[in-house]
Each structure stands twice: as C-alpha cells, then as structure tokens.
Amino acid sequence: MTIRHQGQQYRPRMAFLRKIEALVKEMQNPETGIRMQSQRVMITNIPHAMTGNDILQWIAQRLWIGHMEAQNLGNFVVKYGYVYPLQDPKNLNLKPDNSSLYRFQTPYFWPTQQWSAEDTDYAIYLAKRNIKKKGILEEYEKENYSFLNKKINHKWDFIIMQAKEQYKTGKERKKADRYALDCQEKAYWLVHRCPPGADNILDYGLNRVTNPNEVKKDTISLIRKEIMYYQQALMRSTVKSSVSLGGIVKYSEQFSSNDPIMSGCLPSNPWITDDTQFWELNAKLVDIPTKMRVERWAFNFSELIRDPKGRQSFQFFLKKEFSGENLGFWEACEDLKYGDQSKVKEKAQEIYKLFLAPGARRWINIDGKTMDITVKGLKHPHRYVLDAAQTHIYMLMKKDSYARYLKSPIYKEMLAKAIEPRETSKRSSLPFMRRHLRSSPSPVILRQLEEEAKAREAANTVDITQVMSKLDRRSQLKKEIPPK
C-alpha cells in the first residue's frame, strides 16, 4: 500500500500495517484467540501474558501455514511492536518455547505511518526514565538525551514540566497497571528509537518522487511521446551481437598482455612490493618508454593519440612530413573542449586565427563543407563548435599519417631503444627496514613544464606560409636569373 504524503512522495516499500493489525485483533477473541496466562512479578499477578509457543501455534493454525512461515510472521509481529517480550525486552524475536512470555501492546503505541514518533515525546520519555531510575540511563539513552537537549532546547522547559506531571499522574493508578504501562512505553521506544546495533524495522528506504506502482492512463500525448521514442530508437545504427562480441574477444586478446592484473607487470606491481619503479618507468613524458608501451601504439590510432609520449613522437614525425599543424589543431580542439567555460570564446577565436583563417600561420587542410559549417558555428562559439573539423583532421591523421608513422624510422628507432625492465627479485620486506620514500614530482611543476614545452613548440613551428613565400621567392629569383 502506498501512502501519499505532502510533496507527492511515494514510499512503496512501506509495510502494510493494516494486515498485521487485523491479525492482532483476531488474536483477542476469548474463544478463538490465543490462550492467556498471567505473569507473576514479585507479589503481583499481571494478566494477559502469552507464551511464544502459543502464539506460533495459533498463527500456524489460523492461516494454514507451515512452521517456518509462522515463525517468520511471528517475528514480524514482535519486531513491529504489536507484541512485546516480557523477559528480554531488547530481543525482538518470537521464541517458540513455553517459557518466554509476551504481551500485546496498547493501540496508542502501535506503529503508524501517519505520525512519526516525535522527538518531543522521546525527550519526555527520557526525562521520565531519568526520574524513575534516578539518573541511571543506558549509554545510548544518555547520548540521545544530551543530543535532544541541544536540538530542541527551546522546548526543554515544557519537556521537564510535562515529564514531572506524567510521572506524578502515573502514581494515580494501581501498582500492577503502573508496571504494565512502564513495560509498554519501554517497548514502544525500543522499536521507534532502537538501541545501537539493532535494526530499525520502520526504515523503508528512500522516498521516491514518482509512484512506480501507478498505472498511468494512456493519454494521447503519452502515446505520442512513446512513438517518438521508438522512432528514434529505430534510427539508431545497431550492431549484430556476433560482431560486437567478436570485437570484445579481439580486444581482450590483443590487450591481455598489457593488462597488469591479467599478465602481471614488469618490474613489479607497486601496490604489492612497494617498489615505485613501475610508475617511474611509465611516467607521462619519460625519455625512454618501455617496450610494452611502444608496442601498444601499434595496436590502433587512438592508443597512440592517448599516450602523451606517443603523441610527442608522432608530432616529431609529422613535423618532418610538414603536417605538424594537424596534430596541433587536434590538441587545441581538445583544450577547447575540456578547458574553462569562461575562456571558450577567446580560445575559439585564437584557434580560428591560427589554423582556419585563409592565410593563417598554421593553416590546416579541410574540405569546403566542413569549413563552411565551422565558420558559421564560430559566430556563436561553444565548446563543441570545432567538432566537425576536429573529426575530419582526426580521420585524416588516422588514415594517412598513421600508417606511414608505423613504417617510419622514428618509430622503429623508438621501438629499438625501448627498455624491457627486469623483474625485481622478490625481497621479503623486513619490518625494520627503512624504506626509501621519494615523492613524485608535484603536478603543479609538471604542468608548468608542459606549458613551457608548448610555448617553445609554438615558437619553433615552421610557418607554412613563410616557407611557401620563401619557395616562391626562390623560384622567382631562379626565373629572374635565366632571363639575364
């Protein structure tokens, strides 16, 4: 059963308490209900106690269920506080023996979902208990007491007044009733403010904003939305599962040797041996990369681009081929996409001036259609305005330059120079051996070095226009000389 609360919050996991209540009411019938005994407390007899076994038998007989299910249901009845144990109040389980006694809880103290157990009431209860036990409360009760004192301090005078009055009022009843009332209240608060370590049975999980069990009526707008959703789903390109699974298998086979968990890592896993050599050898821009790393660049283009050292080597190669501006443009686009939102406009303008404008210093070669789209988009620049151009350049590099790179002497030299670290011998780390703790370079410093390297790059790049103009002048000179 779901209950509507203010704010339209649905709590579909709440217990349906009406069911247990109906059962508990049936248990009261003097003829068909549970057999009652009386509990002996010192010299008084308090009526209406039942043994656990009686409850269990009654439930099993009434509902025609087996022993285990009856036990489970009996546990629920006790846990929710409809019946409380007399001998061991904190153990809210139904013990199916003939010696453990239980009693029904008064309807005022039944759990309700309309009103939660208020802090004010709990504070009054704690104050009353304080009076009765002359200050000896349990640890968690003391903590709760001081916590509530701080939380509802403005009501504290009232709480003390009310606690004293309620305590005095209780004396107007006869002793047996007073004892029963005490047990009842204690049982109530054990359920609603459970001691540490006990499960809070009234916890129902998070409040939800929509009702998942609601059956929505089919309105036209709802069906229109559904149709649109399915049409878009049809338009998506789908891949056969055989193809995608084959892809996964191929990927796993290819990369399995590179995976530190699957096939171990050389020299040794730093998390296990406390030896940080692995991280030093595989630093972002280390001089001599490891063999595994260099071989990995040959798997596919994205691996090469993703690795900073790979990118550096690739840039070197592209410069020799006079297409260095491609990678430069790609890096600038990445910077635009992932950089500060506030700098998006100026960065986009700079990139346009540097790479895309006719007669730019590092002009990139993209086709007319893409150029049109990009120029139009640059009127209202946002992060992804250069996406089309970036994809075009990426594809160009992948299909054209990548293959040549892998065959180039630069790559081959890198592969030959690459080191294969030796596995460190397993030294059992003695507990008293002092470990050399070196801190890795600060990320701030690393970033500064990167920026300086970039600036130097920018200064040293070959201006394609200047080169062209130089060649032009040379050819002009050559043309001029012969006529002489």
Added chain:
Amino acid sequence: MAKEECKALLDALNRVTACYRHMVLSVGGTSDSQNLREELKQTRQKAHELAVANRNKLTAALKDKDVSKEDKAEYERLWVIFSTCLEILETDMKRALELGLEFPLNMPKKHLIQTGMSGGTTGVAARAMSVQNIKYEAEPNIDEVDLKDLEQEIHKVGEMMYEMEMKVNVPQWTVEAKQDPGAELKSTTSAGASSGGFVSVEERKSVCDISKLLAAIVFSAVLIIAVILAVCVVKLS
C-alpha cells in the same frame, strides 16, 4: 501579578495534558470502558477552557508595549511552552479520534486488546479535573456520540493554533530554556539526589562499592576464623 497568573494557568494546562495523554494510552485496551470515554470528554473540555484562558492572557501580555525586556523574554518563554503543550494536546486528540473509531465499545464481535491493564483511570481523571470524585452522567453509547464532538474540537484547536501563529510573532528557537539537562531529578521528592543527576550516579555507585567491599572483607574474615577454629579442634582432638 500577571506573570504568576500565567504560570499557574500554564501549570494547570500542563497537568490536564499529561492526564489526557495518560487516558488516551488506555483506549482500545482492556481498561477501556464507557467511563474512560466520558473521562476523556470531560478532560478535553477542561483542557479547551484552560487553553483559551491561557491564550487570552498571554496574547494580552505579549501585545502590551509597556513590559520590560526581561518580562517580555519571560512571556515569550511561556508562549513557547504554551504552544508546545497545545501541539501535544492536538496530536493526542487526533489519536483519540482514530482509536475511538477503531475500537468501538459495544460491539460483540470487536474485542479489546488485552494489554494487561485491569484498573481504571478514575484517579487520573480526578487529578485532571481537580476534584475528589468524578460523576459519570453520560449515556451508555457515549463512545460513538462523542466522536463527532471530538472531530469538531480538533478543528477548533487547529484553527486556534493557526490564529496564534499568525497573530503572535514569537520565533520558537530564540527562547532559551531555563532548566538544565537533568533538572527533573532535582525537585522530585522520590529522587533523593542533592546535585544534578549524573554526578549523583557516581556518588551512589562509589558508596555501594564501598559497602560491598566492607561486606566482602567481613565475610572473608569470618571464614578465616572459622577455618582456624576447625583446625584447632582437629589438632586438639
């Protein structure tokens, strides 16, 4: 003095609220009866009168511009106590209505919950009404008849609280309590503790320990003497 009158009225309301709650606890249980329902009705009416009287007095005091600052703070404190009391009264009345609907008294098929109570609540009601004995004058089916009145009264109390909120501008959280934590242990006659609650715990505990230690020493001394005597007897015989 106006303050003393206000305090007295508030104490009376406090007492009636405590009694009302005590009685609502028994609704639906085995100590429920027509008498209980009638007691509830009478207590409720008394509570209503007191609440109205309190409200009038306190609003008059708070609207008065000639009071000093400490007096004003005191009245605000009393106002917070009053509004909290009224909240609790309203909740109890709503519970009473709900329980009254669920547990009608004269139906043979519907049985009351066997809660272990056997006595009545006459003493409590007498305390609430501040009389020696209560007279029961109502009809035998008061439990049903009363429910409509109860509903109306709940509405009335709700409206009263709303009016109070609107008219009197006292933010609850600015009031500082005068009583410290553990103050309830100070003035109850059955406590017997002289200082605050928790300090007395340690004192008592240490006192108990010392007496226990003394008893243990005496017992062991007696045991040793008995053993020595037995040995002497054995040796001599």
